[in-house]
Amino acid sequence: MTTATTDPSTSARRSVIGRRVLPYAMLSPAVLVTLAIVFFPMVQTAWMSLHEYVLFRPKDFNWVGLGNFKAALADEVFWISLRHTAIWMLTTIPAQLFLGLVTALLLNQDFWWRPIARALIIIPWALPSVVIALMWSWIYDSNYGVANEFLLRLGVIQQAVPWLANPDTALASIILTLTWQGFPFFAVMILAGLQSIPASYYEAASIDGASAWRQFWHITLPGIAGVMMTAVLLRMIWVANSFDVIFVMTGGGPGYATHTLPLYAFIKARTNLDFGYGSSIAVLFTIMLMVVVVFYLRRTRKAMD
């Protein structure tokens, strides 16, 4: 930008132009690539959703307008999947949040093996979802799984339960797995929030004679509310989208017992090769998720003010 010119005025003008152009020049590689590999494909999904497009008939790409969307709304499996998605989000996220909060509060205490505990607690987060699905399938195994053996010994159940093969328990079993996978994220985020609360607040409160519970309610919770809301938002999006664990553990079955919307869209495209219909479900799901996110942001912002 500032090549060694003798005339100071040209050099100054150049640097002004440089300052204008430079940011865009530095940004353009990343922006162009994301346009090409993220935004262009997204537009393509929307475009495909308006067509009848089955992959083994590549010549047929017929405009059907909103036909796929109408078909989806009349599709029983769509509503089943939607219900499961709702159940799934409304149970997994609160469970993760609660367990994460408890873990973070414990990790914020002083005990000699705290650094080890803090490092180990995050392990589930680093594992590949396929491996998570594999190990929980082994735990839930109906013949030799440790879950059955454990509960039989305790006398909670009278006979072995095929956790993943039984439509009544499959969704709950997967929800437990997902809770296990996701709560360390909350623990880590909330712990960071806890550590940003100045110790002097607690000192002042205990001089004033506030009980531990009142300290938690009036200092700790307001102090971590912001972090918790961000974490819930990120997690909501993540939980709604993640279907790889379900896909490997049950493939959406038995029957449609563990179908969620993104999984249904994926299966439609992957096994039926029906890309038009799959895309329309993906688009519908995205719109619904956006509505939920916007609603959530509005509510929490109001609560924060």
Added chain:
Amino acid sequence: MALRKPSRLKRIVTVEIPMLAILVFTLGPYLWMFITSVSPEETLFTTGPSLLNATFENYARLFNTVGFSDNLIDSFIVAVGTVIVGLSLSVTAAYAFSRFNFKGKRILMLQFLLINMFPLVLLILPLFVLMRMLGLLDTHVALIIANSTIAIPFSIWMMVSYINGIPRSLDEAAMTDGCTRLQALRRVVLPLCMPGIIATGIYIFITSWNEYLYALTLGGRDVRTITVAVQTLIGEYEVQWGLLTSGGIVGALPATVLFLIVQKRLISGLTQGAVKG
């Protein structure tokens, strides 16, 4: 937290025992998988998994007969490729976001945040169609491109927070001494945020290593990453849990080890934005 120190016993009951219970819940499944993987296959269904007569025959089978080493190489190529693409594209972008004020900055930053919010299933179908059109199906390039959709926005986000931590006065000092912007970036800012760059790179490596759905859809035959290989094992060796769990351990090991190494720096980078804003 409190001013007076609680008694040792009270701390054990209210803090250490609950913490231990949560740790057992967290690590139990992983340890159980490991114990299963070193148990001899014959005893698995009679006496159950145990550490007595531990054996590594499952691991030997994994590499000798199942051919896991090829999958490890595929995963490695894809993950390293994604790290290179993700980091190289985002360093300059993050610098621009951190140091300049320009028209459209907010919108562009928002764009990179928003990308992470879109469901993966929305991208996976068109990317498949696109790769098929370009003849890239079942190549490393396809998987690197697909993983970059996640890696680029993520590393920009992380990198902005690391570069923000380096005082502007340092770049200005370098430029007064005759450096250009890009030289200041390369000679002053980059070396200073090297630890952050390494942590971001390792995190990208882990997510690409762990990625499954793209690897399954866009690869699968010639290029079969470790996650797809583990899933195929489940189909092929349905009840041989010794072999399956050893596959799981091998698949998870690189990511786990790397994660334990960088977790501290990574978490401070990740949570900084959330705590502040």
